[in-house]
Amino acid sequence: MSHTVLVQWTITPTIAPRPWLACNRCRTTRPFQTSGKTRLNANGRRLDAWLIYRCGSCDSTWNRPIFERRHVGDIDQATLHALQNNDDGWIEKVAFDIDGLRRDAGRVEEFAEFRLRKTILKAAVEPAQHLEIALNLEMKTMLRTERLLSMELGLSRKRIAVLEQTGRISMTPSGKNALRRPVKDEMRVTIDLASEADRNAILSRAGP
Ligand SMILES: [Zn+2]
Structure with missing residues (x-):
């Protein structure tokens, strides 16, 4: 009882965390936000994957590496499937992965x-x-x-x-x-x- x-x-x-990066076009540091889109690039059996961010003031992009030059056999099926299908839920998890973002971007704004x-x-x-x-x-x-x-x-x-x-x-x-x-x-x-x-x-x- x-x-x-x-x-x-x-x-x-x-609200996903936003990296502050030097924007080439704005010529100053700007907050970038996730576009919710990934890019997958194949080079033979090696793959690159990025999450695309956009400058908050202009349209410049920043490619945040998800992985680079990784052999296709070393990538788990769920990850590959999510990248090939632009799986929103999976992309959101990457976008909210603040520790990973900090490693790639340095200064990160949180909400x-x-x-x-x-x-x-x-x-x-x-x-x-x-x-x-x-x-x-x-x-x-x-x-x-x-x-x-x-x-x-x-x-x-x-x-x-x-x-x-x-x-x-x-x-x-x-x-x-x-x-x-x-x-x-x-x-x-x-x-x-x-x-x-x-x-x-x-x-x-x-x-x-
Ligand atoms: Zn800009």
Whole structure:
């Protein structure tokens, strides 16, 4: 018998990170954005694949390497199939791969915009007193946990700070300043709402 409501929040970032690159035509550094298109080039049995970005101000392009001079036998079938069919879902994953983009571009601008889907995994035995949120991230985001909780549960930063100081918010994995770090896949946040007068309102905002 548990007085905990367990919900799942699935977070999907909506704006792909943008590399800032020297644009030849603009003669200055500009943000480039993904065109959502890839280019595949064959040279005998060796293949090159790129994701095409465009300058935000002119039409100059930048080819971000997905792989270069790779033997066709060393490329897995799913990747090859995605590239040959311009698979949007697969291309999106590459576009949101911020670590890969950083390796290729250096300076990268990130965004915190996201879409959120809430589902209730387990209802509580009344009275509900605790809220447990299982986070599911489809792509990396710079969205901070504190901001997410504040926006989605209608709690002020100050109130979240009080809950934190009194040990009523806990996170796994835990860590110093965890609330002020970006949300991560498979993170769990538990909030003890037993002494919050408006807990039912908070709990209803946690669900769909
Ligand atoms: Zn330009």
